[in-house]
Amino acid sequence: MTRALKYLALLGYVVFLAFPLLWLLSTALKTPQEMAALDPTWIPRRPTLANFADAFAEQDLVGAGLRSLVVAVATALITVALALPAAYALARFRGVAGKIAIGWVLVSQVFPVVLIIIPLFMVLRRLELVNTLAGLTVVHVTFVMPFALWMLRGYVRAVPRELEEAAAVDGAGRLRALAAVVAPLLVPGVVATLLFSFISSWNEFLFALVILKDPEVETLPLTLVRFVGPEGVARLGPLAAASLLATVPSLVFFAIIQRRLRSGLMAGAVKG
Amino acid sequence: MTALAERPYGRAGGGSRRGPRSGGGLALLLPALVPVLVFSVGPLIYGILLAFTDARSGRNTETSFVGLENFAELLSDGDFWESFRIGMIWGLSVTVLQFLASLGLALLLNQDLRLRGVARVLAVVPWAMPPVVVGLMWRLVYHPDAGLLNGLFGTHVDWLHDFSFALPAVIVVGVWTGMPQTTVVLLAGLQNVPKELYEAVSVDGAGAWRRFWNVTLPQLRPVIVAITSLDFVWNINQFSLVYVLTQGGPGGRTRLPMLFAYEEAFRYGFFGYAATLGVAITIVVLAVLGLYLWRQAREGD
Secondary structure (H helix, E strand, O other): HHHHHHHHHHHHHHHHHHHHHHHHHHHHHOOHHHHHHOOOOOOOOOOOOOOHHHHHHHHHHHHHHHHHHHHHHHHHHHHHHHHHHHHEEEEEEEEHHHHHHHHHHHHHHHHOHHHHHHHHHHHHHHOOOOOEEEEEHHHHHHHHHHHHHHHHHHHHOOOOOOHHHHHHHHHHEEEEEEEEHHHHHHHHHHHHHHHHHHHHHOOOHHHHHHHHOOOOOOOOHHHHHHHHOOOOOOOOHHHHHHHHHHHHHHHHHHHHHHHHHOOOOOOHHHHH | OOOOOOOOOOOOOOOOOOOOOOHHHHHHHHHHHHHHHHHHHHHHHHHHHHHOEOOOOOOOOOOOOOOOOHHHHHHHOOOHHHHHHHHHHHHHHHHHHHEEEHHHHHHHHOOOOOOHHHHHHHHHHHHHHHHHHHHHHHHHHHOOOOOOHHHHHHHOOHHOOOOOOHHHHHHHHHHHHHHHHHHHHHHHHOOOHHHHHHHHHOOOOOOOOHHHHHHHHHHHHOOOHHEEEEEEEEHHOOOOOHHHHHHOOOOOOOOHHHHHHHHHHHHHHHHHHHHHHHHHHHHHHHHHHHHHHHHHHHHOO
């Protein structure tokens, strides 16, 4: 293949990947008149921020954003707190039980979420946790757990066992060795897993749809869908504006962790 | 952003030596097993058991064991088969297209080209976006009046509500969303192919195509098998994206199995039946994957 052809192909990819994003941005900055015009314009003739103000006026974006924040932070903290000791054990002690547990994490991906959401819904209903943020958090922890375990196990494995053993031999004792030697090395991995769990929860839609029934407890993805009316007639400008805002936290966090996420993913893929 | 794929983690900590005394190991494995049991194994077993009951959503309804009744009903349910057919078309075409598109992109990103930085950033953005936003964004693209597509083509098609265009339109969005993970994994695989192999065939005077066919592809094989398997599982279980795009319409043309199960469970309240559907899809996925992995293993020998 000649170089020109390669550039043409790469350009094709860039266009395919970028055009919906640019269109979203463009729509968010357009006036209703311009949107109704027959010829679509890429760059709004009279860019406006009115759509953002309208978005806040039409739906309770602040409330929904705060609720999403609470659920996502709680999910991230609980998931990592539960998964970290587990991941350490899975990485360091390779017994049959550990192999089965990590094998299960993989196998569990095959099951469709309905098989999890229905029993969880029934349990939550018995505990009076349907329609509560606590209930949604429990479900999100369940949903993020396998991947968090997988990632953390990879990061623990990357800490050379010799370091830990050397510290333990020096008379530091196993726990002190963990705290002094292993913990600092794990910090970046733990942060990456926290942020990944946050993003997963912040973006999650199906479980929220099932668990949260009232507008007063809705999280952001549910509120976004409200911009599309029952008849599919949407006010496109505010919809685009709100969509953009809702994506910002995920994008920022993702930018921070993406390289670590890749290595976490690879650790699993290569060393099953 | 520098090298997309670093060396895989975990090489350093390897070794198959046993850990220190197994007593301490067991105590440490407990925190590993408890979350997995409580949050993953437990709900799934409960869910699978529900498939053999007539569980309903009502608070005080009696639930009883019905054996394989739900499965019999499922097999004679025309709506299920239609949803199943759509699910397979969706799952297979998105997985294949996503793989081909990502392989092409990964090969380009692996070369010294100028636009590479931009393309790399763009290639991971869909990964970070909430599926709901992806759905809403593409609704704007496909919008019959204010949309981009009709404006560009001078057509007046309501893409997402058209009986013949809806499914292809949704498949395009599926490919767009799923490309990042696949591209990243394939690129990592490409960068792990030993350079010496290429040098060896270059000496033979092999062209780019032969190099790709004889070196790259065989070396990538395990990675390709792993990522396409995962993609297939993820795609067949897709819900949010299509729910936001079409809600399964028009006339059920994009009603993937998970949308069908969602409706059965949470619109009509048939928990048992929806669980049966989940089990049935699991069996199909396992069968497809089994066949695929078995064939790959045999050809790999």
